[in-house]
Amino acid sequence: MKIKIVGGGLAGVESAWYLANRGHQIDLYDMKPYAKTPAHHADTLGELVCSNSLKSDDLSTASGLLKAEMRMFGSIVLDVADETKVPAGGALSVSRQEFSDKIDSRIRNHPNINVVSQEIVDLDYTGYDYLIIATGPLTSSRLAEALTEYTGDALHFFDAAAPIVSAETIDMTRAFRQSRYDKGGADYINCPMEKDEYLAFYDELVKAEVSNLHEFEKREIFESCMPIEIMAKRGADTLRYGPLKPVGLTDPHTGRRPYAVVQLRQDDMSATMYNLVGFQTNLRWGEQKRVFSMIPGLQNAEFVKYGVMHRNTYVNAPTCLNSDFSLKRDDHIYIAGQLSGVEGYVESAMSGLVSAISIHLRNEGKQLNLPNTSIIGALTRYISYENEDFQPMNANFGILPELEEHIRDKSARKLAYSARAIRDMLEVVSYMED
Numbered sequence: 001m002k003i004k005i006v007g008g009g010l011a012g013v014e015s016a017w018y019l020a021n022r023g024h025q026i027d028l029y030d031m032k033p034y035a036k037t038p039a040h041h042a043d044t045l046g047e048l049v050c051s052n053s054l055k056s057d058d059l060s061t062a063s064g065l066l067k068a069e070m071r072m073f074g075s076i077v078l079d080v081a082d083e084t085k086v087p088a089g090g091a092l093s094v095s096r097q098e099f100s101d102k103i104d105s106r107i108r109n110h111p112n113i114n115v116v117s118q119e120i121v122d123l124d125y126t127g128y129d130y131l132i133i134a135t136g137p138l139t140s141s142r143l144a145e146a147l148t149e150y151t152g153d154a155l156h157f158f159d160a161a162a163p164i165v166s167a168e169t170i171d172m173t174r175a176f177r178q179s180r181y182d183k184g185g186a187d188y189i190n191c192p193m194e195k196d197e198y199l200a201f202y203d204e205l206v207k208a209e210v211s212n213l214h215e216f217e218k219r220e221i222f223e224s225c226m227p228i229e230i231m232a233k234r235g236a237d238t239l240r241y242g243p244l245k246p247v248g249l250t251d252p253h254t255g256r257r258p259y260a261v262v263q264l265r266q267d268d269m270s271a272t273m274y275n276l277v278g279f280q281t282n283l284r285w286g287e288q289k290r291v292f293s294m295i296p297g298l299q300n301a302e303f304v305k306y307g308v309m310h311r312n313t314y315v316n317a318p319t320c321l322n323s324d325f326s327l328k329r330d331d332h333i334y335i336a337g338q339l340s341g342v343e344g345y346v347e348s349a350m351s352g353l354v355s356a357i358s359i360h361l362r363n364e365g366k367q368l369n370l371p372n373t374s375i376i377g378a379l380t381r382y383i384s385y386e387n388e389d390f391q392p393m394n395a396n397f398g399i400l401p402e403l404e405e406h407i408r409d410k411s412a413r414k415l416a417y418s419a420r421a422i423r424d425m426l427e428v429v430s431y432m433e434d
């Protein structure tokens, strides 16, 4: 088969490597070195645009499990990361330029891969069997225009996401379920605040530290959505008349309307995760943990995903992608990487890998069927399930189905998730090799 891959970032190189190693002919297009996105600086493929950390490599974390699963499929990103790693405790951090140099050299020297330095501006794949678009969160504007035309309203340019907490860590002796004015079912979890709790929270929120934005992001982001900390700075009562308004709600623990209420909305099909309604934020992650843990009911909450506000081009995956990252409109076109609605270096690489596996299996007359107990399977399912409030997602245990038996100890429970995932994934690997 002949496959055209656009974008030689973490996802694109992963797709190219997997398919080329199985005898397929690859043309890999990247606009480097002639044109670069505002975050890319190196001339080499597989560049890490910011941190040099690929997060935890420990199996008691979802990030560690994701890596273990990807290694089963021969991930080039993880193989090179292992070769270029620098000491960083339990995290897999790499020597940045060495990492990118090695990926670049392996890809360019592969006999089945032809690297072409060219900006691609449309979705044409005449002469190829498949097309993979993996141009990342800063996809060039001409290609983004073509994607917008192709996907309708499904392309987003900013990510302004509220934090998500694990449902089982919400303290329901403080929080309560109810919808405003009891409309619909008791769909929301409400975290009620007394006046002193609200004022203490407000004081910390307005002085909390925010993340540094890139210059290109500063210009664009705040036009799209106002962060909660900026809204709060307009006055002590602004939030109480905005996202924290208590109207239509009665706290069953006191029988009264609270002074203010933070509402949590279900975020996934299995109700294991809830997002904080109206809490789009640019606070540093540590500050989110510190300040949002002051909300009654969230004092011990586990933050499955922190809020982010950044430039991010991504498709509304549930409306336009299948779970193997192929487009519903034309399943010979795949969207991989951050552009597909996953978030993070390793998650982006994973979607390039899954796209490639799917293409290869289809050619062999087989079907890709990943266990939903694995992080890869759960993430691919998450992005392709109907979800009105779709936000890009990273690896976390919250998206996995519950274990058959409840394990109280948190670390033991996480290891049990990983053991189950690896067991189930090994079966898929042996099916693929048959």
Ligand SMILES: Cc1cc2nc3c(=O)[nH]c(=O)nc-3n(C[C@H](O)[C@H](O)[C@H](O)COP(=O)(O)OP(=O)(O)OC[C@H]3O[C@@H](n4cnc5c(N)ncnc54)[C@H](O)[C@@H]3O)c2cc1C
Binding pocket: 006, 007, 008, 009, 010, 011, 012, 029, 030, 031, 032, 035, 036, 037, 039, 040, 045, 046, 047, 048, 049, 050, 051, 052, 118, 119, 120, 121, 134, 135, 136, 137, 138, 139, 140, 143, 214, 311, 336, 337, 338, 339, 343, 344, 345, 346, 348, 349
């Ligand atoms: C500023 C910023 C910082 C980030 N920091 C982190 C972080 O610290 N940790 C983390 O886990 N994630 C981070 N991310 C999120 C994400 O994980 C990375 O962006 C990741 O690199 C995405 O991988 P990718 O393969 O999808 O895209 P990329 O790695 O961005 O690769 C896309 C490639 O496509 C090329 N390209 C773009 N348009 C075209 C075109 N039209 N034709 C040809 N080539 C094109 C680019 O030159 C680039 O080489 C960050 C994102 C941004 C925007």
